[in-house]
Amino acid sequence: MSDYRLLIGGELVDGDMTMEVFNPATEDVLAVCPRASEAQLDAAVAAAKTAFPAWSRRPIAERRAMLGQLADALSARADEFARLLTQEQGKPLGESTAEIAYTEAFIRHLSTLNLSTRVLEDGDSRRVELRRRPLGVVGAIIPWNFPVLIVAFKLPLALLAGNTIVVKPAPTTPLTTLKLGELMAKIFPAGVVNIVTDQNDLGARLTSHPDVAKISFTGSTETGRKVMASAAASIKRLTLELGGNDAAIVLPDVDPAKAAPGIFGAAFMNAGQVCLAIKRVYVHDAIYDEMCAALAKLAEQAIVDDGLAQGAQIGPLQNKAQYEKVKAFLEDARANGTIIAGGEVEARSGYFIRPTIVRDISDGTKLVDEEQFGPVLPIIRFSDVEDALARANASPWGLGGSIWSADRERAYDLAGRMESGTVWINKHLDFGPNIPFGGAKQSGLGVEFAEEGLAEFTQIHVINEAK
Numbered sequence: 056m057s058d059y060r061l062l063i064g065g066e067l068v069d070g071d072m073t074m075e076v077f078n079p080a081t082e083d084v085l086a087v088c089p090r091a092s093e094a095q096l097d098a099a100v101a102a103a104k105t106a107f108p109a110w111s112r113r114p115i116a117e118r119r120a121m122l123g124q125l126a127d128a129l130s131a132r133a134d135e136f137a138r139l140l141t142q143e144q145g146k147p148l149g150e151s152t153a154e155i156a157y158t159e160a161f162i163r164h165l166s167t168l169n170l171s172t173r174v175l176e177d178g179d180s181r182r183v184e185l186r187r188r189p190l191g192v193v194g195a196i197i198p199w200n201f202p203v204l205i206v207a208f209k210l211p212l213a214l215l216a217g218n219t220i221v222v223k224p225a226p227t228t229p230l231t232t233l234k235l236g237e238l239m240a241k242i243f244p245a246g247v248v249n250i251v252t253d254q255n256d257l258g259a260r261l262t263s264h265p266d267v268a269k270i271s272f273t274g275s276t277e278t279g280r281k282v283m284a285s286a287a288a289s290i291k292r293l294t295l296e297l298g299g300n301d302a303a304i305v306l307p308d309v310d311p312a313k314a315a316p317g318i319f320g321a322a323f324m325n326a327g328q329v330c331l332a333i334k335r336v337y338v339h340d341a342i343y344d345e346m347c348a349a350l351a352k353l354a355e356q357a358i359v360d361d362g363l364a365q366g367a368q369i370g371p372l373q374n375k376a377q378y379e380k381v382k383a384f385l386e387d388a389r390a391n392g393t394i395i396a397g398g399e400v401e402a403r404s405g406y407f408i409r410p411t412i413v414r415d416i417s418d419g420t421k422l423v424d425e426e427q428f429g430p431v432l433p434i435i436r437f438s439d440v441e442d443a444l445a446r447a448n449a450s451p452w453g454l455g456g457s458i459w460s461a462d463r464e465r466a467y468d469l470a471g472r473m474e475s476g477t478v479w480i481n482k483h484l485d486f487g488p489n490i491p492f493g494g495a496k497q498s499g500l501g502v503e504f505a506e507e508g509l510a511e512f513t514q515i516h517v518i519n520e521a522k
């Protein structure tokens with residue numbers, strides 16, 4: 056008997072099928088959990104559609120208060136959620152604890168936002184108001200790297216704006232999302248929130264469903280393209296948060312010993328499985344050897360272990376498919392660069408790969424041009440910063456990027472010319488619910504967080520009165 060249930064129409068229910076979820080640190084079965092059928096997905100969408108009229112008419116203050124209750128309920132069980140997150144996702148317990156704390160903070164902040172009516176004109180001949188209306192049923196599709204936090208990127212804003220929602224976690228990390236469903240079943244009216252799980256087989260049905268008004272998707276660019284195509288038939292609203300290949304450009308005025316820990320942390324958090332991780336580092340010739348050595352030292356010192364083990368800094372890759380994918384990047388690194396730290400898988404069960412630093416590698420290789428989404432970092436030498444910027448911008452992706460320099464004016468100039476949604480100066484991977492977040496080019500469409508993110512869960516609605 057499974058400890059997990061789907062949430063459909065206010066009821067916690069078994070799936071029509073079951074599936075196994077594995078602990079990536081041991082490769083053992085962690086839990087057997089429900090797997091929804093197509094009929095259950097349809098029932099979830101129908102329940103959300105039925106719940107929409109009453110939910111959208113409730114005063115926003117009531118919707119906000121329920122989101123506050125969700126944050127309180129999560130906070131009360133934070134330790135339990137963090138532990139389960141490490142077991143299903145693999146990240147060290149400290150990172151899981153931070154993910155749950157961030158989730159709570161995102162829910163709390165996002166639920167304070169407002170949908171205000173603006174009077175655009177109030178003259179002799181007409182009065183024009185700009186209002187915002189909810190869209191209807193939102194489909195939220197979640198990846199496996201931050202299975203709890205990414206729910207909190209979408210659900211609070213969708214519900215606050217008056218929409219109802221069907222959430223679909225990734226097949227390899229459904230457990231924490233289902234546990235969130237248990238909390239939400241006690242707080243929200245029936246049908247307002249629904250959670251269904253799958254084996255990568257229900258996403259397309261959700262994105263093409265005629266009763267779904269909007270899809271908020273986070274995942275790979277490859278799947279994002281399919282989502283966009285499938286949403287076309289009913290002109291669904293879309294937010295796509297997709298892959299990235301973030302470049303860090305390190306100028307010669309930087310002290311490698313000081314900058315290396317920040318670069319290392321932003322590249323290897325969650326074993327490199329972060330959309331906004333540093334995925335390639337361009338370092339000026341004058342400090343190249345020193346920076347490579349400093350990063351290699353940090354990689355050698357890093358403790359790679361089961362995320363529940365005391366002191367673990369880097370856990371396993373989340374799933375076998377990703378582990379195999381990252382091993383192919385290691386092969387490329389061996390063929391096209393010089394591995395100066397790591398380069399091996401760990402001789403134990405679990406999907407462990409040592410943090411790997413690769414030097415003497417350049418653009419035009421798989422490791423530099425593609426998204427590795429794992430703990431293998433290429434360090435590329437440059438002598439002309441304009442050339443480094445051109446190479447950073449040559450990517451089809453544009454999620455984030457960073458400039459590292461002691462010269463503030465120079466850093467701002469380069470940052471202003473970086474083709475990405477976010478550019479950091481002397482740091483990387485810093486974000487918050489009050490800062491709009493979205494990708495340029497093939498890293499995405501639309502934005503999340505802040506008022507701009509809330510607006511994406513609404514339709515503009517103009518009321519124009521004759522006077």
Ligand code: NAD
Pocket residue numbers: 196197198199200223224225226254255256257258259262273274275276277278279281282295296297298299329330331426428454494498499
């Ligand atoms: P993925 O694209 O394989 O899967 C993401 C989700 O889409 C899963 O829930 C999956 O079941 C679902 N899905 C699969 N096929 C589908 C289809 N045809 N239609 C609709 N949904 C479908 O991505 P992943 O491997 O889980 O996540 C890693 C990727 O996500 C990386 O590329 C990473 O950069 C990206 N990512 C982006 C952000 C961001 O905010 N930009 C955040 C986290 C991860």
